[in-house]
Amino acid sequence: MVSHLSTDAARRIAEAVPDPEVPVLTLGDLGIIRAVALSETGVDVTITPTYSGCPAMNAIGMDISLALGEAGYGAVRIKTVLSPAWSTDWISAEGHAKLKAFGIAPPHPRGTDLPVVCPHCGSASTSEIAHFGSTACKALWRCNTCREPFDHFKCH
Amino acid sequence: MTTGSITLSDDPLVRFILRRADDALVLGHRLSEWCGHAPLLEEEMALANIALDHLGQARALYSYAAEVEAAGHDEDAYAYRRDPVDYLNLLLVERPNGDFAHTIVRLWLYSAFMSLWWQAMTASKDAQLAALAARAVKEVAYHLRHASNWVVRLGDGTPESLRRAQTALDLLWPYAGEMLTSQPDEAALTANGIAIDPETLRQPWLQRITSDAAQAALRLPSAPFSQQGGRRGNHSEAMGHLLAELQYMQRAYPGAQW
Ligand SMILES: [Zn+2]
Numbered sequence: 001m002v003s004h005l006s007t008d009a010a011r012r013i014a015e016a017v018p019d020p021e022v023p024v025l026t027l028g029d030l031g032i033i034r035a036v037a038l039s040e041t042g043v044d045v046t047i048t049p050t051y052s053g054c055p056a057m058n059a060i061g062m063d064i065s066l067a068l069g070e071a072g073y074g075a076v077r078i079k080t081v082l083s084p085a086w087s088t089d090w091i092s093a094e095g096h097a098k099l100k101a102f103g104i105a106p107p108h109p110r111g112t113d114l115p116v117v118c119p120h121c122g123s124a125s126t127s128e129i130a131h132f133g134s135t136a137c138k139a140l141w142r143c144n145t146c147r148e149p150f151d152h153f154k155c156h
Numbered sequence: 157m158t159t160g161s162i163t164l165s166d167d168p169l170v171r172f173i174l175r176r177a178d179d180a181l182v183l184g185h186r187l188s189e190w191c192g193h194a195p196l197l198e199e200e201m202a203l204a205n206i207a208l209d210h211l212g213q214a215r216a217l218y219s220y221a222a223e224v225e226a227a228g229h230d231e232d233a234y235a236y237r238r239d240p241v242d243y244l245n246l247l248l249v250e251r252p253n254g255d256f257a258h259t260i261v262r263l264w265l266y267s268a269f270m271s272l273w274w275q276a277m278t279a280s281k282d283a284q285l286a287a288l289a290a291r292a293v294k295e296v297a298y299h300l301r302h303a304s305n306w307v308v309r310l311g312d313g314t315p316e317s318l319r320r321a322q323t324a325l326d327l328l329w330p331y332a333g334e335m336l337t338s339q340p341d342e343a344a345l346t347a348n349g350i351a352i353d354p355e356t357l358r359q360p361w362l363q364r365i366t367s368d369a370a371q372a373a374l375r376l377p378s379a380p381f382s383q384q385g386g387r388r389g390n391h392s393e394a395m396g397h398l399l400a401e402l403q404y405m406q407r408a409y410p411g412a413q414w
Binding site: 049051052054055082083084085086087129130131132133134136140156 | 198201202204205206208209212213215216283284286287288290291292294295298301302
């Protein structure tokens, strides 16, 4: 192993990989990197899948392997752990801010019943157009004030 | 390269997992048949999303079944290299889609049950199944919400949409009982807190269906739940056609990858 390689550095690299479906978020923002462990034979990265039907999970594993491989980490093994199940509560505060800046209304804490606020004008007068949006994690909403449509990252 | 069909273990836990994996795969396949044909764009996305959720659940369950069976099978072997008689899904999910109302009524009957089932399975003593359930229970809540909203809209819509929804319910009702029926080979797993006896979910399921149907102005059929057999591998003709399409590539070009 080369000396600049460390568990902390490997974790930072894995956490900086963008989510393939919502690239404004990193995997670190999303909160799915559970463990990174360096060993003599390479590096093991443990992730928790988000949605059962998320076709991005395979791509996420490849992207992590690629990023760590380029940084000289040799063999990268991706493991998945299901329990405890991922929820949108694991998305970081920074992730929320990035989603909002990108025009996606962030998810509420699970179990709360807050209004979905328009990411464009801040109005709380909004309505759902379609519960199933362009990806498994998003629903399509519309603002009743500025009339703009927007994506809402669903609570999960 | 092995090309023929695989032989399944008769381990009750493997069969228990495969039954639910097969339900998810077959229903996911049926829903995916709507791709490009849905009545409106939002519905195109919704049905595709719901199909993907089912495919994802099937994959996770097959992978776990492979781990438990430890016979060298993987998710692809289960999906592509079993004959109809070794598929253990409900007859309900293999019914052809029919019209949109028929597809939605089936999804409603099934999701109303599965939302109770996954909820109960979050307390399974099998940690892997409990973890899968924790994720699936959130997904099926959306499926049920979507399907029951549509059932109310169709039933309480125009005379034509009511007629189609009622016809679908009458046709599908005899198939709905199989998911509520205890399977003798699951008794030990239930006693050990790993499985759920579906019989215990019959009343809450009926309550939900009765309440939605009342809102939708639909009449619950009085016909008995006479159509059963999928759980034991006795399938309808539709299943052969479905698998012919689903398995064609791997049967014609075994092991093909791209
Ligand atoms: Zn607005």
